[in-house]
Amino acid sequence: MATGRTHRPATRSRGIPEATVARLPLYLRALTALSERSVPTVSSEELAAAAGVNSAKLRKDFSYLGSYGTRGVGYDVEYLVYQISRELGLTQDWPVVIVGIGNLGAALANYGGFASRGFRVAALIDADPAMAGKPVAGIPVQHSDDLEKIIQDNGVSIGVIATPAGAAQAVCDRLVAAGVTSILNFAPTVLSVPEGVDVRKVDLSIELQILAFHEQRKAGEGAASDGGVPAAAARSDSADQGPDGDMPAVMPA
Amino acid sequence: MATGRTHRPATRSRGIPEATVARLPLYLRALTALSERSVPTVSSEELAAAAGVNSAKLRKDFSYLGSYGTRGVGYDVEYLVYQISRELGLTQDWPVVIVGIGNLGAALANYGGFASRGFRVAALIDADPAMAGKPVAGIPVQHSDDLEKIIQDNGVSIGVIATPAGAAQAVCDRLVAAGVTSILNFAPTVLSVPEGVDVRKVDLSIELQILAFHEQRKAGEGAASDGGVPAAAARSDSADQGPDGDMPAVMPA
DNA sequence: CCATCTTTGTGCACGCGTTCACAAAGACAT
DNA sequence: ATGTCTTTGTGAACGCGTGCACAAAGATGG
Known part of the structure; x- marks a missing residue:
């Protein structure tokens, strides 16, 4: 449920629906876990449960990639891991730069989940001269004066913006001018961006506000007797994973 | 573009579509900026541009809240700020606890965007005894042994999970048992969760993987002549704000 | 008071995404 | 080989969300 993607018109990248692409990483994570336990095959039902989705949806998703399952048996875990990784472009190395090494930027730099998926933090960039040279997560912070050179020297095409809101657009413009074509934006x-550049936004404040909306709704429901759901008809299984699966967020306005 | 919301069945909370709810914080942010500049009214066209959406969509969104505009003039900024705040439940105070004070948890605790929207960090909780008592962002970290008491004493209904993946489900269960009904999950x-509890997920790894997919596609398009889109038919305006607004993310698998 | 101009609010059509439900495909046992 | 049982892959229906395009509403000027 991220916060914010603004739907792209009719991208349907190469036939794979955007909604499916967004779920592939989820499947990949579940499959990786199975792989580590040396499980050879999974049924769509099992895998769907592990990924928290509907099994029919999962099968349809996989059908866009091709017919990788065996009827009566299920899917070969290793093979599927490979296919999804390839489809997502994770079989290659993606150098990433993080701009804005404040609390959040530092947390992202320290975040171990990059390397495990083909992402490599190529550089940390900050506008504060006092930060220059200071190592964060073992990588020395570089000054933003050198942004263009850093991007070009490292062949970076993915940038992460973790600056204050006021600086974000300027940083974005410079990243794009230097050749970055995908941006993950944490600034509110x-x-x-020009055509051809992808932006994904992560906005904590928005996520919290959406939760507050539903929270308020629940509270009001109990008070006023409007025939709402009994409240505690707790079902044992998971299901309900938040409204919309669509948007993520970090950092408020 | 968040990562992951798993759509809720048919929530249509009180008639307001989920997609609209997800955009209200966006409008609110733009309106707040206008308010600070003492702009009295805005047209749907102007506000839509500021929020990065279609003006027809914005008008339709507002129509779910009621008719707050004046034809020929536009919308009263202050009034709209109030109405949206009220609708989102931001006129009340929301105590929030953050569980897992690692790099990310600390970044969230330091994050200034909470207070500005009615969210208050009521407590920071970590399982490491060495952290207990240590102040982070001016708030002393408390040990997770006291989690239930902290939740109840502060009347907390919104919890943020920033723990490692392995601990997340256990923490979640304890939060829910203690009375939390909305969770923002940063763990991969x-x-x-039982029925009635909302979960929103923020997953950095997933966001990056989605970007990588599109990045790979762009790269392959130029190389292999598969009849793709011309690539550089650059349009000058913004638009294209990432695929699928649905999902946000932070922290990979 | 009337005409004109601006901007809202919405009816309608379209397309994407989800889900159901089932036929086809293959494994496995006999 | 044949039959049974499991599980995939997908056709079709449905619903939500988006965007167009326009009528209604009100402001503004004469």
Whole structure:
């Protein structure tokens, strides 16, 4: 449920629906876990449960990739891990730069989940001269004056913006001018980018506000007797994974 | 573009579509900026541009809240700020606990965007005894042994999970048992929760993987002549704000 | 008071995504 | 080989969300 993607018109990248692409990493994570336990095959039912989705949806998702299952048996875990990784482009190395090494930027730099998926933190960039040279997560922070050179020297095409809102658009413009074509934006601003550049936004404040909306709704429901759901008809299984699966967020306005 | 919300069945909370709810914080942010500049009214066109959405969509969104505009003039900024705040439940105070004070948890605790929207960090909780008492962002970290008491004493209904993946489900279960009904999950796991509890997931790894997919596609398009889109038909305006607004993310698998 | 101009609010059509339900395909046992 | 049983892959229906395009509403000027 991320916060914010603004739907792209009709991208349907190469036939694979955007909604499916967004779920592939989920399947990949579940499959990786199975792989580590040396499980050879899974049924769509099992895998769907592990990924927290509907089994029919999962099968349809996989059908966009091709017919990788065996009827009566299920899917070969290793093979599927490979196919999804390849489809997502994770079989290659993606150098990433993080701009804005404040609390969040530092947390992202320290975040261990990059390397495990083909992402490599190529550089940390900050506008504060006092930060320059200071190592964060073992990587020395570089000054933003050198942004263009860093991007080009490392062949970076993915940038992460973790600056204050006021600086985000300027940083974005420079990243794009230097050749970055995919941006993950943690700053609470709407970024303007030219055609061909992808932006994904993560906005904590928005996520919290959405939760507050539903929270308020639940509270009001109990008070006013409007025939709402009994409240505690707890079902044992998972299901209900938040409204919309669509949008993520970090950092408020 | 968040990562993951798993759509809720048919929630349509009180008639307001989920997609609209997800955009209200966006409008609110833009309106707040206008309010600070003492702008009295805005047209749907202007506000839509500021929020990065279609003006027809914005008008339709507002129509779910009621008719707050004046034809020929536009919307009253202050009034709209109030109405949206009220609708989102931001006129009340929301105590929030953050569980897992690692790099990310600390970054969240330091994050200034909470207070500005009615969210208050009521407590920081960590399982490491060495952290107990240590102040982070001016708030002393408390040990997770006291989790239930902290939740109840502060009347907390919203919890943020920033623990490692392995601990997330257990923490989630304890939060829910203690009375939390909304969870913002930064751990790369699918959480199982009973009916009535909302979960929103923020997963950095997933966001990056989605970007990588599109990045790979762009790269392959230029190389292999598969009749793809011309690639550089650059349009000058913004638009394209990432695929699928649905999902946000932080922390990989 | 009437005409004109601006901007809202919405009816309608379209497309994507989800889900159901089932036929086809293959494994496995006999 | 044949039959049974499991599980995939997908056709079809449905619902939500989006965007167009326009009528209604109100402001503004004469």
